[in-house]
Amino acid sequence: MMRVLRGWLLRLLGVLNKDGSEREISEEIQSHLQLHIDDNLKAGIDPAEARRRALISLGGVEATKERWRDQRAIPWVESLFRDVGYALRILGRNKGWTAVIVVSLALGIGINTALFSVIDSVYLETLNVPQPGRLVVFGWSGEMNLLGSLNGYGYLAPGPNGERREASLPFAVFEAFRASQSPLLEEVFAFRPARVSSEGDNPMSVRLVSGNYYRALGVVPVQGRLLGESDDLPGARPTAVISEEYWDRAFGSDPSAIASSVVLDGIEFEVVGVVPKGLGNLERPLEPTPDVSVAMAMDSLFPEHQDDRNPGVWRHLVMGRARSGVSPAEIRAYFTPIFEQAAGEDTLRGNRPPDDLQFPALEVRSGSRGVYEPQSDLMRSVSILSLVFAIVLVSVCINLANLLLSRAEFREKELAVRLSMGASRYRVVRQLLTESLVLAALGGAVGAILAFAAVPFIPLDDVRMDATVLVFTGAVICVCGFMCGIAAALRSTRLSPDAAMKQGTGRATRSRTLVGKALIVAQVALSLVLVVGGGLLVRTVLNLRSEPTGFEPDDLVLFGVSIDTGASPMAIFMDPGLSQRLHTATLNVLTGIRSMPGVQSAARASQALLSGTRGAASIYLQGQDPGAPASTPRMDVSDGFFDTLGIPLRLGRSFTPEDYAAGARVAVVSEAFARAFVGAGREADLLGRMFSDSERSPPHTEIVGIVGDVKYSSLREPPPPMVYVAAGSTGFPASNFMVRTTQPLETLVPELRTIASRADPDATVVNVQTQRSAIANTYSEERRMASIAAAFGGLVLTVSMVGLFGLMSYAVARRTREFGIRMALGAPGEAIRKSVLRESLILVSVGIIPGVVAAVAATRVIETTLFGLGPNDPVTILGAAVSMLVVSALAAYLPARRASRVDPITALRHE
């Protein structure tokens, strides 16, 4: 067997070393004849006869060589080499055309590979655990205004009827689920990101996980052991597992990391094991594995998590591993009564009146791609990107078919000659196929380079280029395109050869040009869809960027100060000394910032606006209308807050230093608050009214002023009713600050650090960012979609313009004679140029009409992503159409100019 293989291998290599072995066999045959002649002479035969006999018994020199050659190499491989050589010569003779084909192929293959890789790695990735398909995620959906009081996080995109959906559940529900011992699930487990402070410059990402978390996922430790049920008992020793990435980063992958410790909120946790790399984040599979995970029971050790298990706190992400064959719907049916029982009335405290408020419904979804997987804005992104993918693919196929079609005409005569000289159709088809393959290989190679080169420019992390996709898109494009080209070429060879040869330039080409034109029209239509889509998304981002926020976001810097006292909030509350320390530190930070050079003003608040944080509180207003909201966003702010942010005062007064000095319980509300609670035009009624945050306590805070509306958590949502309460400082160890300054962050940050550490030795500055970048983060998905759609729209536009250029160049070449005659008859070059340009523009305009129709239909996919304009925005559609015309005029200009420069004499001689 090996011998046979070796033989074939040598034969394959024989294709390469042709000349050397050719000489060898000639010499060998010569020597053979010589030996034979010598023998014949010895036998007494005369020289001429001796030579004749030797030749006869050899069986002919050429015949022998031929048989020997067949054995030396593989005949069809050799003829393939010949075909490839011929194809390269043909392609080389038409460099421009070849370049156009290779470029459009490369763009098609490259773009689509890059695009599909984006879809694949961002949106189709599953969790890296055994059998991820059996994981399920619990969540709930309900009315919008449940939101505030539930005090949760983990927002999912709204459901089909605009209902609020969230992934986070109260701890009581998790416990009830676990206690139910449902036969449908192997495990129910819970987790949540933890907010703890850690030592060192780079804060660790920390997560709280239930004891069965790793067992349910089926993860095997790299080192040591993973957390188990025994770590998740009340009073258990503080233990932690670290991620392989963190193990590498912080310990240099040293095994002695096991049994060392990490310090979280001042508490030592013994490291017991290492979680393997690539487990990822259960919320979003592409995000890195949290650095440190500790058992859920440890939440009582962290100040930020003291109230995690309280009623009304819906902050646990709950997942399960289903037994095989169990559907999410069955699980949902089983757990709904348990959920309703456990979530219960007391969990929903603060929602009043409960009668007209629907209890939230339990939702169960597949968890194979993490908690946020089927979030509809991601799925929307997938559908948008898939649409873009399809359009690009079809468009490139059309383009290629068109270019090859126009090419086929030029080949007609050559093919006719070859057929008439006795070439079989099979041989001709093979030659054409070879040419196509050579083109495909060239285009594919350039495309692959393009795809890999494009990776750094994709505005996403961790995009993997997939070779399968590369081959797939390449194959689809080549098969579509080349089949068309070959079909066209063969159609011409069906004519009798002499008819084809006589044909010259003209005749029978009309239908082909018509097909070419139809293809261009289709391509223009497709490109327009992408250009319109890209335009809408880009304008959405521009609209979001210029959307008024109600305050002055420029020259505003946000940062937080976290003071690690090592005590829990309850301990701080109980310890007046500690409270006083935090209070003083906060005030000192504020004073310090205000005295910094270049700082115009500064303020402190419980949250920053449009920065991803939100908070809400129940509100009970004196003499309130029954229809008023139950809860509103509420911010505790320092003096100077409204001035620093530039929020205008509408009525009444703002907070004064005296309010703070006296500890007065005063509040300022927004105009939206006034509209929601007393109705528009009756704002003045609110001044002097009192409210409280609990039904049980009497109203204690007085409304003293009304300020302008601000966007609170999202640019898309209308300004909510806001309550601002005067609070110089709270007893909480973390505060948010806003600074109005023109200084760049780099100079600001070191100064802020100095001020913070001077105010309190345990204070650290965290999360410094400009208000602008905080706002930009609230619409990062829109920005991502816009940049992808715009980039790919531009590329598809380029590809179709290359197609138009190819078609018009071909049309002009075909009509050289006609132009020559017209010029000879006195037509000015100008007129000819115009007629060619006009023809292309008419073609493009014809394509624009179905393009607009298709765009109107297709852009509905992105309707919910858009902001400040509808999917059928006339300005965008008109703009896209006009830019299409302008670009196509550019593409057609070169052929048109060539047409106008035809020399009548040469043209008339031309065939």
Next chain:
Amino acid sequence: MRKKTDVWQGTLALMILATLEGMGPLHGYGIARRIEQTSGGGLSINYGTVYPALLKLEQEGFIRSEWGVSENNRRAKYYRLTRAGRKRAGQAAEEWERTTEILARFLSRPGES
């Protein structure tokens, strides 16, 4: 008149191996000549057909070739068996004997045995 038997590929290779085994290194002409002689004129063979067969054997590593000088001072390409070739020749001969023995039993005329 009895027809001369045509040589088919596989057998030719076998004959070449056997010839080289018996005669030692030999050039293409010598091999062809020897095969013709050995067959006692029973085989019609174009001398040229040995060359593709030699090439195939060489590609499969059963023989090796090098240029040398013949007894009458002519340059010629000599072929010699490799170790694998010698083994193959032995094997082939055995197989052939077994095959012919079996075939002979089938083809032997009734009454002769």
